Amino acid sequence: MNITQIKDALFKQATIFKTGGFRPTEELGESWIGKVLWGRRWEIPSKFDPICTLFLNDLPYLPKELRNYQLITVYMDFDVFNNLNEDNLVAFFKINCFTNLDEIQKINEQSTRIKPFPLEPLFIDNDTPAWDSDDIDPEIQDEILRLEFEDGIEYYDDIVEKIYSTHKFGGYPSFTQSGISFGEDYPFVFQISSDSKAQFNIVDSGSFYFFYNQEKQDWIVYCDFY
Numbered sequence: 001m002n003i004t005q006i007k008d009a010l011f012k013q014a015t016i017f018k019t020g021g022f023r024p025t026e027e028l029g030e031s032w033i034g035k036v037l038w039g040r041r042w043e044i045p046s047k048f049d050p051i052c053t054l055f056l057n058d059l060p061y062l063p064k065e066l067r068n069y070q071l072i073t074v075y076m077d078f079d080v081f082n083n084l085n086e087d088n089l090v091a092f093f094k095i096n097c098f099t100n101l102d103e104i105q106k107i108n109e110q111s112t113r114i115k116p117f118p119l120e121p122l123f124i125d126n127d128t129p130a131w132d133s134d135d136i137d138p139e140i141q142d143e144i145l146r147l148e149f150e151d152g153i154e155y156y157d158d159i160v161e162k163i164y165s166t167h168k169f170g171g172y173p174s175f176t177q178s179g180i181s182f183g184e185d186y187p188f189v190f191q192i193s194s195d196s197k198a199q200f201n202i203v204d205s206g207s208f209y210f211f212y213n214q215e216k217q218d219w220i221v222y223c224d225f226y
Contacts, residue, residue, distance in 0.1 A: 001143040006159055007126075009140055013061045014127045014171030016164050019197045020117035026108075028101065029055050033167065033198045034116030036073045036109045039096060048075040048094050050109040052119075052167070052192060057101075060123035063170045063189045065214040071098040074192065078113065080223075081203065089208070089221040097217075114200045119167060127171030128160045133179025135172050165207060166193050173209040177224045186211040186220050194225075 019033060026037060036050035056062055057070045073096045080092035098104055110116055129135035147153045165174040169190045173179070193207040194200060202208060206225025
């Protein structure tokens with residue numbers, strides 16, 4: 001395999017989000033970091049902070065596991081930062097999934113710790129995995145190692161075009177440490193990342209990664225950082 005063939009095999013599509021930079025409308029369909037703008041008035045414990053509003057129906061790319069949903073809202077208990085050694089952090093999150101926008105209303109619940117901004121979805125088709133993750137097929141990894149030895153290439157210089165450590169649906173989790181996999185039953189579907197504009201730092205420029213079992217409607221949440 002050559003570099004072009006390796007890129008073709010590795011690259012995945014995804015939707016990333018640009019934070020702010022445009023005038024918000026607060027209308028149905030606009031995603032946000034820092035507040036839950038639409039949803040239902042759930043009985044959410046006060047310790048859970050509204051983190052984001054993520055509309056799915058018009059995204060340029062969406063993982064197939066989430067295509068039944070039109071909106072996801074996420075609340076977080078900031079005590080999660082005292083429990084990052086746990087294998088699954090889902091107990092510190094309330095992830096609400098809506099299949100029908102007719103069942104929601106404007107609620108405008110704003111975070112006490114994150115500066116709210118609207119999110120602009122952008123399509124990418126060159127997302128690549130971290131080198132030491134389980135997302136690279138062993139045969140492709142062997143080909144990369146061969147090219148590194150024979151031609152002096154570097155994975156992050158010659159194959160990776162950009163690492164998207166940002167709010168994202170699809171593609172690969174942008175691990176900063178050694179990657180982790182929860183198996184085929186729990187594929188990666190989206191991540192929420194540190195966001196300087198929203199003044200949201202996950203320990204040290206880290207991310208929360210969300211893995212979803214569609215059959216069980218069950219989540220695994222993982223975190224890593226520098």
